[in-house]
Amino acid sequence: xxxxxxxxxxxxxxxxxxxxxxxxxxxxxGCPLRCRxxxxxxxxxxxxxIMVQRRLCTDCGACVSVCPAGVHVMTPQGxxxxxxxxxxxxxKCEEQCPSSALSMVGKPMAISDIVDTVEEDRxxxxxxxxxxxxxxxxxxxxxxxxxxxxxxxxxRGINTAVETSGYAKPETVLEAARHIDLFxxxxxxxxxxxxxxxxxxxxxxxxxxxxxxxDNKHNVRIRLPLLKDIxxxxxxxxxxxxxxxxxxxYNNFKGIDILPYHKLGVGKYAQLGREYQLEDxxxxxEDDIGRISDFFAKRHFQVSVLRH
Numbered sequence: 001x002x003x004x005x006x007x008x009x010x011x012x013x014x015x016x017x018x019x020x021x022x023x024x025x026x027x028x029x030g031c032p033l034r035c036r037x038x039x040x041x042x043x044x045x046x047x048x049x050i051m052v053q054r055r056l057c058t059d060c061g062a063c064v065s066v067c068p069a070g071v072h073v074m075t076p077q078g079x080x081x082x083x084x085x086x087x088x089x090x091x092k093c094e095e096q097c098p099s100s101a102l103s104m105v106g107k108p109m110a111i112s113d114i115v116d117t118v119e120e121d122r123x124x125x126x127x128x129x130x131x132x133x134x135x136x137x138x139x140x141x142x143x144x145x146x147x148x149x150x151x152x153x154x155x156r157g158i159n160t161a162v163e164t165s166g167y168a169k170p171e172t173v174l175e176a177a178r179h180i181d182l183f184x185x186x187x188x189x190x191x192x193x194x195x196x197x198x199x200x201x202x203x204x205x206x207x208x209x210x211x212x213x214x215d216n217k218h219n220v221r222i223r224l225p226l227l228k229d230i231x232x233x234x235x236x237x238x239x240x241x242x243x244x245x246x247x248x249x250y251n252n253f254k255g256i257d258i259l260p261y262h263k264l265g266v267g268k269y270a271q272l273g274r275e276y277q278l279e280d281x282x283x284x285x286e287d288d289i290g291r292i293s294d295f296f297a298k299r300h301f302q303v304s305v306l307r308h
Contacts, residue, residue: 021130131159
């Protein structure tokens with residue numbers, strides 16, 4: 001019987017902001033949302049992709065001659081990616097690039113290999129109360145692989161967490177919840193039409209799953225990715241507070257994380273041959289962050305600010 005695999009684009013060690021203690025982040029490739037501010041655009045498509053560092057590319061054309069899918073093309077301006085072509089993940093272009101300007105993102109990994117990588121840092125987990133966190137992309141977009149990985153880690157006594165948009169079938173969420181110690185659950189916008197405009201999906205299913213987890217006593221910490229003039233106004237904050245107020249006294253509701261918008265991932269769009277959709281600065285000022293923190297604290301929510 002073939003071992004189950006997950007399609008992964010990164011494994012990152014020694015993180016301290018994505019669950020308790022020191023954590024290893026496993027990034028699943030593929031996401032049903034298309035958030036305009038996404039800092040990991042390479043996570044969105046569930047297929048291999050090529051990223052190009054233009055500052056290293058010499059426009060030699062070596063990649064063009066070896067690419068069987070026609071992803072690489074030469075234009076009058078030099079090398080470019082044909083975004084309408086599908087990379088097949090052969091890796092030939094990366095191997096042939098003389099300047100190391102190309103990198104292939106995304107590959108299938110056996111669950112046992114991922115667990116072994118996670119296991120390498122067990123001493124840090126034991127000292128700090130940390131563990132593994134599944135991120136992405138959206139791990140629940142690969143439900144069988146995610147559940148298999150979570151169950152395997154749990155069997156080894158490793159604490160488990162999942163960062164999620166909450167956009168998944170309720171039965172998928174509940175099945176995964178059997179193996180998850182903490183959900184880090186995003187709320188991006190409370191208005192359904194505005195949510196659709198900003199992320200490409202409506203939020204009814206997300207809200208349903210948040211309530212489902214909280215009502216069934218699964219540990220949930222709400223995360224608010226906040227952008228200036230997009231989802232930081234008083235009416236939006238009031239809507240979030242109203243939504244969460246029924247759960248304020250629940251032991252399994254672990255509070256709110258404020259995630260101020262940052263532009264650390266903007267350069268990745270050009271590397272993928274894409275345009276970044278938010279041209280203006282939407283970063284919160286320190287006064288904004290203080291205002292929002294105070295808003296939730298005055299309503300007796302446990303609140304923290306996570307900065308990247």
